[in-house]
Amino acid sequence: MANIKSLCVYCGSSNMVSDKHLAKAHQLGRLAVENNIKIVYGGGRVGSMGRVADGALAHNGTVTGIIPQYLDKLEVAHKEVNELIVVDSMHTRKMTMFDQSDAFCILPGGLGTLDEFFEIATWKQLGMHDKPLIVVNLENFWDPLLNLINHQISAGYLRQDPDNIYSVVNSIEEIFTQLESMPRTSIETDIKRL
Numbered sequence: 001m002a003n004i005k006s007l008c009v010y011c012g013s014s015n016m017v018s019d020k021h022l023a024k025a026h027q028l029g030r031l032a033v034e035n036n037i038k039i040v041y042g043g044g045r046v047g048s049m050g051r052v053a054d055g056a057l058a059h060n061g062t063v064t065g066i067i068p069q070y071l072d073k074l075e076v077a078h079k080e081v082n083e084l085i086v087v088d089s090m091h092t093r094k095m096t097m098f099d100q101s102d103a104f105c106i107l108p109g110g111l112g113t114l115d116e117f118f119e120i121a122t123w124k125q126l127g128m129h130d131k132p133l134i135v136v137n138l139e140n141f142w143d144p145l146l147n148l149i150n151h152q153i154s155a156g157y158l159r160q161d162p163d164n165i166y167s168v169v170n171s172i173e174e175i176f177t178q179l180e181s182m183p184r185t186s187i188e189t190d191i192k193r194l
Contacts, residue, residue, distance in 0.1 A: 003182065005036075006100060006103075007039060008041065008098070008101035009107060010104065010106045010120075012107070012109035013046050013048070015046055015047050021107070021108050021139075022048060023051075024107070025048035025052045025107055026055035027055060029053060029055020029059075032061060039062070040064045041063070041065055042065065042067060042093070043066050043071075043085070043086075044065070045077065045080075048108070052107075057081070063083075064082065064084075065077065065078050066084075066087060067086055104120050120133055121166060133165065133166040134179075137169065137170050138170070138172075149162055
């Protein structure tokens with residue numbers, strides 16, 4: 001996986017979710033370490049966010065958390081990560097996560113996770129980057145989202161094949177299989193120009 005040195009993980013910060021999902025988030029952190037990939041994520045120590053970070057840290061991985069000042073207390077920032085970047089806004093958070101990452105994956109999550117997915121997918125659709133984007137459809141969690149996107153296609157609102165924007169996997173292990181087969185990024189990205 002020579003092309004991918006850092007993976008941004010978008011996921012939820014709630015502990016009131018499936019224990020299976022939390023365990024899978026922890027597994028993602030561990031497998032990232034095994035594949036020599038740094039984790040970039042939202043900086044929290046609760047929910048799937050915290051489990052991803054803990055999974056990597058427990059196996060001597062490198063984790064960068066990025067969190068806005070006003071969410072520092074709400075999401076309970078993870079003080080044990082290798083690097084915790086506290087920023088001024090959600091916009092800066094998302095931009096910093098983008099800049100620090102070679103690829104992105106979407107675990108089950110809430111509105112914030114959807115916001116992050118739609119923004120990074122839209123940027124890719126517009127040709128502003130070609131970094132890998134993987135939807136991790138654990139236990140068919142994202143089926144309603146994928147069905148919505150298919151509905152947008154059939155209604156004529158989305159003309160680009162979604163396979164050119166993101167790939168879908170059903171397990172944590174498949175993330176790393178996908179990343180191995182991804183071509184090197186060829187678009188010089190400068191999202192700040194917008």
